[in-house]
Amino acid sequence: xxxxxxxxxxxxxxxxxxxxxxxxxxxxxxxxxxxxxxxxxxxxxxxxxxxxxxxxxxxxxxxxxxxxxxxxxxxxxxxxxxxxxxxxxxxxxxxxxxxxxxxxxxxxxxxxxxxxxxxxxxxxxxxxxxxxxxxxxxxxxxxxxxxxxxxxxxxxxxxxxxxxxxxxxxxxxxxxxxxxxxxxxxxxxxxxxxxxxxxxxxxxxxxxxxxxxxxxxxxxxxxxxxxxxxxxxxxxxxxxxxxxxxxxxxxxxxxxxxxxxxxxxxxxxxxxxxxxxxxxxxxxxxxxxxxxxxxxxxxxxxxxxxxxxxxxxxxxxxxxxxxxxxxxxxxxxxxxxxxxxxxxxxxxxxxxxxxxxxxxxxxxxxxxxxxxxxxxxxxxxxxxxxxxxxxxxxxxxxxxxxxxxxxxxxxxxxxxxxxxxxxxxxxxxxxxxxxxxxxxxxxxxxxxxxxxxxxxxxxxxxxxxxxxxxxxxxxxxxxxxxxxxxxxxxxxxxxxxxxxxxxxxx
Amino acid sequence: xxxxxxxxxxxxxxxxxxxxxxxxxxxxxxxxxxxxxxxxxxxxxxxxxxxxxxxxxxxxxxxxxxxxxxxxxxxxxxxxxxxxxxxxxxxxxxxxxxxxxxxxxxxxxxxxxxxxxxxxxxxxxxxxxxxxxxxxxxxxxxxxxxxxxxxxxxxxxxxxxxxxxxxxxxxxxxxxxxxxxxxxxxxxxx
Numbered sequence: 274x275x276x277x278x279x280x281x282x283x284x285x286x287x288x289x290x291x292x293x294x295x296x297x298x299x300x301x302x303x304x305x306x307x308x309x310x311x312x313x314x315x316x317x318x319x320x321x322x323x324x325x326x327x328x329x330x331x332x333x334x335x336x337x338x339x340x341x342x343x344x345x346x347x348x349x350x351x352x353x354x355x356x357x358x359x360x361x362x363x364x365x366x367x368x369x370x371x372x373x374x375x376x377x378x379x380x381x382x383x384x385x386x387x388x389x390x391x392x393x394x395x396x397x398x399x400x401x402x403x404x405x406x407x408x409x410x411x412x413x414x415x416x417x418x419x420x421x422x423x424x425x426x427x428x429x430x431x432x433x434x435x436x437x438x439x440x441x442x443x444x445x446x447x448x449x450x451x452x453x454x455x456x457x458x459x460x461x462x463x464x465x466x467x468x469x470x471x472x473x474x475x476x477x478x479x480x481x482x483x484x485x486x487x488x489x490x491x492x493x494x495x496x497x498x499x500x501x502x503x504x505x506x507x508x509x510x511x512x513x514x515x516x517x518x519x520x521x522x523x524x525x526x527x528x529x530x531x532x533x534x535x536x537x538x539x540x541x542x543x544x545x546x547x548x549x550x551x552x553x554x555x556x557x558x559x560x561x562x563x564x565x566x567x568x569x570x571x572x573x574x575x576x577x578x579x580x581x582x583x584x585x586x587x588x589x590x591x592x593x594x595x596x597x598x599x600x601x602x603x604x605x606x607x608x609x610x611x612x613x614x615x616x617x618x619x620x621x622x623x624x625x626x627x628x629x630x631x632x633x634x635x636x637x638x639x640x641x642x643x644x645x646x647x648x649x650x651x652x653x654x655x656x657x658x659x660x661x662x663x664x665x666x667x668x669x670x671x672x673x674x675x676x677x678x679x680x681x682x683x684x685x686x687x688x689x690x691x692x693x694x695x696x697x698x699x700x701x702x703x704x705x706x707x708x709x710x711x712x713x714x715x716x717x718x719x720x721x722x723x724x725x726x727x728x729x730x731x732x733x734x735x736x737x738x739x740x741x742x743x744x745x746x747x748x749x750x751x752x753x754x755x756x757x758x759x760x761x762x763x764x765x766x767x768x769x770x771x772x773x774x775x776x777x778x779x
Numbered sequence: 780x781x782x783x784x785x786x787x788x789x790x791x792x793x794x795x796x797x798x799x800x801x802x803x804x805x806x807x808x809x810x811x812x813x814x815x816x817x818x819x820x821x822x823x824x825x826x827x828x829x830x831x832x833x834x835x836x837x838x839x840x841x842x843x844x845x846x847x848x849x850x851x852x853x854x855x856x857x858x859x860x861x862x863x864x865x866x867x868x869x870x871x872x873x874x875x876x877x878x879x880x881x882x883x884x885x886x887x888x889x890x891x892x893x894x895x896x897x898x899x900x901x902x903x904x905x906x907x908x909x910x911x912x913x914x915x916x917x918x919x920x921x922x923x924x925x926x927x928x929x930x931x932x933x934x935x936x937x938x939x940x941x942x943x944x945x946x947x948x949x950x951x952x953x954x955x956x957x958x959x960x961x962x963x964x965x966x967x968x969x
Contacts, residue, residue, distance in 0.1 A: 494910050578928055582920055585913025592884060592914065600881075607880050631910070 283408025325355025330656030361644025464526020485642030618650025875905025
């Protein structure tokens with residue numbers, strides 16, 4: 274059996290239904306041929322970076338590493354963009370990359386490039402596929418804590434050298450801290466999603482925050498769900514109200530990459546994790562014994578109204594003010610009766626969205642919560658829509674991020690994906706503009722003369738409308754038949770209102 | 780003396796709460812019953828005046844035939860200009876039926892605006908308001924000096940034992956098995 278057949282067999286056996294990339298005429302083409310013979314659908318993207326992040330998103334949603342592929346040199350360089358985003362977000366993905374044989378000096382070859390150096394910064398491992406590739410092993414390596422991209426190259430060699438990271442032992446001090454605490458508070462990272470701790474979090478009676486990238490791990494409509502913890506929340510953020518009242522913070526896979534500021538907590542803190550905790554977060558102890566920690570947390574309780582008041586004050590502020598993205602999010606949630614997946618690109622609309630959107634499930638809310646990587650919205654939304662087309666996906670994009678992968682929307686049109694793209698536009702880089710205004714810097718590069726993409730999107734075959742105000746937006750939403758394919762709604766906002774909406778939040 | 784009986788345990792529990800908190804109306808001038816229907820809650824009010832507001836004119840006439848001294852105003856509760864502000868305001872049957880999702884918070888703000896300074900508001904929210912409870916609570920907390928809440932919801936099934944079941948839960952303070960409603964007692968309008 275050929276190398277490609279073996280690899281394709283392994284991918285199909287792993288339950289992977291989609292692979293993405295830009296094929297070359299070498300090994301990637303042969304692999305794609307073998308994949309299609311085994312029922313694994315290959316989708317050609319316009320840019321390799323999109324493919325990597327689409328695959329990574331499927332990895333995040335399915336718990337199994339996604340698959341992306343590229344040619345060597347420029348192809349891999351392009352792929353690296355999506356791998357970097359997946360690395361930031363801890364998305365498991367196996368990147369199958371064409372490469373020069375190990376004994377060839379890449380410096381003197383066409384498309385020559387130092388794959389080793391590039392892979393080192395965007396992937397957790399770089400391994401040769403060898404003559405008898407073992408995809409299950411590669412996928413396991415990508416999914417192991419901390420999940421991330423694994424670059425597997427079409428070259429001879431032995432992949433057994435890549436070792437999993439060290440684990441963490443159970444530590445009695447962590448248990449003792451929880452037992453002694455009267456007002457513990459939980460902050461769940463993405464580890465809680467991967468370990469399936471959602472139901473256990475739902476059963477607690479203490480405040481449960483999640484990091485932005487773990488949003489939805491606890492149903493945010495539950496009374497003790499405290500929303501998103503960023504580490505930099507200002508007065509209006511629930512974390513500012515509730516953390517000072519806690520005598521213990523219990524992190525669940527709480528890692529520096531998942532918060533915006535790495536600093537010790539004011540009170541005692543412990544972490545439940547599968548890898549050693551970062552010293553900078555100041556945990557008194559780390560344990561891998563989640564069962565004991567959940568059992569010790571079970572009898573602890575806070576006054577539910579206290580938690581809800583902190584959350585409610587913020588929501589009230591967002592809903593009561595002038596027309597802003599929070600109203601759009603509420604309208605989407607109501608229209609689909611909460612049966613909808615939201616994907617947020619990065620920008621002020623996401624700063625609002627991470628608090629305003631109430632996620633019921635972790636697979637129905639996606640954002641670049643770790644990297645805050647602008648431009649990731651379209652690839653994530655496409656990956657999500659491919660992964661599960663039984664629920665509509667709504668991608669909220671901003672002026673800064675929409676252009677990066679815009680061409681890929683043609684994939685949504687071609688595949689009639691249930692995807693609604695909502696451009697939240699204030700006509701520029703709102704979040705960057707804040708500092709320019711404050712410091713008196715130039716605003717010229719931050720303001721777009723024509724921020725509309727209406728005609729461009731329509732030209733790609735997507736129904737596209739501009740909705741001025743909530744009423745028009747609601748009507749446009751009602752007009753979208755999600756089973757018929759993608760659509761685009763452009764929603765303009767007053768730039769000044771847009772500037773003010775995050776005040777006091779972070 | 781129980782002022783009102785029903786065969787629904789959850790509803791009976793609410794009537795017990797109203798009966799308890801009706802004492803707060805003593806010595807107050809204007810009692811406002813928003814969504815009063817046939818004025819069944821009239822006995823709860825010990826205010827100088829009782830003003831019932833409802834959109835159902837027939838129900839109002841029925842109420843007035845039983846309580847001739849009651850003032851009846853045919854209006855929607857959001858038409859605040861059509862009725863006076865109250866010292867003691869009750870609004871217990873309206874929200875889950877008519878003010879859900881994005882309508883709940885603005886409607887509550889309007890209700891709060893009809894409570895005089897230092898006044899009391901007794902208000903009840905139902906299943907359809909549950910997701911807005913944090914925001915609704917925040918509205919009350921901003922406007923009243925003290926806010927007490929009672930989550931409840933014994934059973935929606937009808938039974939002749941409803942008063943006994945509700946009384947048991949009310950007096951033993953047994954926690955409701957499944958919260959479907961939240962009753963707020965907001966005192967001291969700022």
